[in-house]
Amino acid sequence: MQMSDGERLIIVMLAEVMEALKLDQEIDPALVKTLVINNDGWALKRKYSGIFHSEAPSDDVVSETTNILWMWGIIEHSIASLTGVEANEAKGWHWTKWDGFDGNNDDHYGVARTMIEDLGEFEDSRKGINLNSHSQTLLPRYRRMYEKFDAHVKAGKASPLSFDALRDLCS
Template sequence: MKPTTMEKLTITMLCQISSKLGIEDGLDPVLVEQAVSCDDMWVLGWAYPMMFPEITTPDEVAFVGDVFDMFSFIGAGYAELSPEDKKRVDVSSSHAAAWLSFAGYDGNNEGRYMSIAHTMVERLDRFSEFKGIANRNSHCPSVERYARMYAAFDSMRRDIVMRTMDADEIIQVISEAVHPDNR
């Protein structure tokens, strides 16, 4: 569902009227206006799923959610490790510490992902542990790296329900951050 130019204009004006009048009917006019003006209808599907069940989640949005899920598990798992296991993780690669937390997306080339991350965390209140850093600029391409890491994480995801990741699992995931040509 993509609104026409006239529909965008109408919705934008209605949102501005609603905001000006202070109408509180359960819909956030600023969020609705942002979603419509940026052609991010997925936002409405996530914010109001009962109202917009037909709106599907684009692949990029699902990917950003998966990346946040992965880093949530990595962070929680690392926090629970013994000092010995933390040391094992830390020395597992020369940049292990850099891959233990969400570094953001490249502001020059991955702006769409950065915008999705910001909207997901700051506007939709998802993945609250990433508040304030969701739109972090990594200053280097991240999507490919996160995709490799997520492939490793996804293969173990069903086995880590109701528990944290152990050191070996964390090492397996963060080792994928390094491009195969550089290992």
């Protein structure tokens, strides 16, 4: 990351203000000041990668994230509504809850975090859970599930999902 002399001066001054006011924030002003003075912009970008993300997620990623979170809300609600033998069988299914997105490699993670933590969307079932799956294998799985789920939605059979539909999606 390249910073002009003026930008570096402003950052150092703001860091010193934060230090003097003893503000307890997510950003460490002493570290920021040191990195800027040492011209280690690369380290700032590494430490605070969420601030320096190269570009905003596409509308397609936002839409797909919304669809996946919505799908999982319906799946989880439908599973919670099962009783008796069906509920017992569902306990053995591999996919019974949303496990997040890969925070290191997937733009969906940042979109989901913003939707849930900042905008308050989907927070009924998502607030306070770990959103980072640390796995690149889940997004392809979610996409395959959504294709099947979408067929149930278009057929008017998604709220709640039938036991057979849940078995098809989750086992």
